[in-house]
Amino acid sequence: MDHAVVCGAGLAGLLSARVLADRFARVTVVERDRLTRGPRRGVPQGRHAHALLPRGQQIIDELFPGAVAELVVAGAVPYRPLEQARMVLGGNRMCRAAMDNHGLALTRPFLEDHLRARLLALPNVDLLDGWDAVAPTLTGDAVTALRIARTDTAPGTRAAGGGGAEERVLPADLVVDAMGRAGRSSLWLGEAGFERPHTDRVAVDVGYATCTFTLPDGVFGEDLLILVGSTPERPRGLALFKVEGGRWILSTGGMCGDHPPTDLCGFLDYVASVIPGSMPDVMPALRAAPLPAEIVPARFPDAVRRRFERLRRVPRGLIATGDAVCSVDPLYGQGMSAAALQALALRDTLADGGHDLERRFYRAAGRAAETVWRFALTADLAFPGVPGRLPLTSRMISRYVDRVQRAATKDPSCAIAFARVLGLLDPPETLMRPAILRQTLRHG
Ligand SMILES: Cc1cc2nc3c(=O)[nH]c(=O)nc-3n(C[C@H](O)[C@H](O)[C@H](O)COP(=O)(O)OP(=O)(O)OC[C@H]3O[C@@H](n4cnc5c(N)ncnc54)[C@H](O)[C@@H]3O)c2cc1C
Structure with missing residues (x-):
């Protein structure tokens, strides 16, 4: 495969580009913002506390070996x-x-700046910043290029709509929508005559x-x-x-x-x-x-899950990842780690060959997002002011988890088990292990 284009240089874009660099001759990251160090307009959430969960940290270190140690040395x-x-x-x-x-513990711009520098040190990765991903070009049922438009002339500013701006067409075998919550691939699918993914909102x-x-x-x-x-x-x-x-x-x-x-x-x-x-x-x-x-x-305002994995027909050469697929309540600090899990899903899907890549990726990414989505949904719907109701089994699980949390105030094994699930190191089922169940019944 020759050229992959990643739209968006947020966490999902950086990690996807890293994975694609092992499989494509060239990878181009297209980012709307002009990228300077520090907070930026396209990632307004970057000015708020961003916890990087242990699993997210492990994946980042796997994709960029030594990155965590470098971050520690840098502060x-x-x-x-x-x-x-x-x-x-x-x-x-x-x-x-x-x-x-x-x-x-670190700030989001500090993490992003560091990972971007590591990514751009790869010989086959380029960045086009200050460019808006406008729309893919399709030939039959396959994406063959991406149209981009210049967005600004000065760092930190953006021309509205890109109207009249300089345009370019980048030939592409694969276009990745890593444009965050406002990801455009759902819109693009509709415009190209494909079914759009069903969207769940909480x-x-x-x-x-x-x-x-x-x-x-x-x-x-x-x-x-x-x-x-x-x-x-x-x-x-x-x-x-x-x-x-x-x-x-x-x-x-x-x-x-x-x-x-x-x-x-x-x-x-x-x-x-x-x-x-x-x-x-x-x-x-x-x-x-x-x-x-x-x-x-x-x-x-709302948690969003776009169900790309349920689409029956998708164009060849277009996928979405990160918040464009699943954006959960930030109070749980899982978004960046969810993006990292989806990057691993992309790596593993690519390792199994290019056949039906898009649908295989959506299924794998859907599985990766599911734990995060379920966790957030169960916690959110426990609030009387949040519209929606959990199924009975989820309510029972939620009550059991409350008891594990109570047991975790006294019992170190429950505290560790819970912290590992929260950090996405272990699946939630590990809280049902006999030893944890016993301690939960005793202390919770
Ligand atoms: C207040 C708040 C606090 C949070 N705290 C945490 C936390 O503690 N821990 C955690 O893990 N997660 C947290 N999150 C979630 C986390 O920020 C996201 O899950 C994560 O940033 C998703 O990464 P992404 O790359 O998918 O999207 P983003 O990081 O949003 O990146 C999208 C990128 O796409 C670019 N873009 C958009 N449109 C275009 C276009 N048309 N053309 C080109 N580029 C485009 C944007 O400029 C941006 O660079 C928080 C979120 C919020 C709102």
């Missing part, structure tokens, strides 16, 4: 998940326990606000990360962790319209309503810190 903060983190999930504070895996109405603090070294003892999940009784949560450059990033948010204010007083009061009484050191430290430069808001 990312490794932490032991149950020893150097305070995790309150479902209202239960997980007990301290020793785990083999490390978490990695209206979670999440609102976020984020700022960065400078806090003294050792401010929370050994702890480097504080995570408080929302509960149906109090649909607010937060993540506070130390990132590169010695700063601490704090994102807080709420579901079902319970959004944080963006003035400092209101923001800190909102944070105070989330911090449990068992952490009396947090609010004094935040209130004593130098004023943060700004408080950035974000909205996430």
Whole structure:
């Protein structure tokens, strides 16, 4: 195969391009933004806390060997998940326990900049930034090219619609839609006369606000990360962790319209309503810190799953991945790892040859996204304000998981098992292992 074109240089685009570089003579990544270091317009969520789950970290290290160590050398903060983190999930504070895996705390632009540099060091990968992926060209039932249009002349700006902009046509054997939640492949399928994927939506109405603090070294003892999940009784949560450059990033948010204010007083009061009484050191430290430069808001109206795997007829040479396929409630911190799992699905599909590649990939990517989607859906639908209802079996599983979480406050084996499932290292069924079941019945 000669030329693959990846639309979008977010996490899904970078990881897919890495996988394609092993199979295609040339890979071109087309990105709408002009790519400079740091936060950018096309990834507004990049200004908010982005936890990289252990499984996502493993995959990144597999695709870019040594990347995690390089990130640590450059300033990312490794932490032991149950020893150097305070995790309150479902209202239960997980007990301290020793785990083999490390978490990695860093900002999203820092991660993306690093992975982009690694990707572009490959001899057969090119980047066209400041170009909009407009539409594929089809010959019969096969994609043969991608039309792109210049979007801007200066970094950080974008011309609306690309009207009248310079255009180019890139011949392509494979076009990958990694354009995030607003991915265009569903639209493109409709325009080319193909069936569009069915879309599931769960209206979670999440609102976020984020700022960065400078806090003294050792401010929370050994702890480097504080995570408080929302509960149906109090649909607010937060993540506070130390990132590169010695700063601490704090994102807080709420579901079902319970959004944080963006003035400092209101923001800190909102944070105070989330911090449990068992952490009396947090609010004094935040209130004593130098004023943060700004408080950035974000909205996430609904979780979206596009069911490409159910399509009966798809054109040859067009696939979608990452948030374009499955975009879940950010409160669970799984989106980047879901994109990484789909990149592995692409690698494995390509390894089995090019025949019926698109449908085989969609089935594999659908399986990879399913765990993440189910997990988020089960948690979201437990909130009375979120429309929709879980089937009975899922409700029973959800109740059992609540009990595992309660057991995890006392029993290290339950805490480790739960943290491994949460980190996507193990499938949820491992929580049903006899040893965990026993401890759950005893403590939960
Ligand atoms: C507030 C918030 C917090 C989050 N926190 C976490 C977290 O803690 N952990 C986690 O794992 N996930 C988190 N996520 C989810 C995570 O950001 C996404 O799942 C992840 O970015 C998906 O990657 P992607 O590459 O599919 O999409 P994106 O990262 O959105 O990238 C899409 C790319 O496509 C480009 N693009 C769009 N249209 C075009 C076009 N027409 N032509 C060319 N390029 C185009 C965009 O500029 C962008 O670069 C969070 C999300 C939000 C909203």
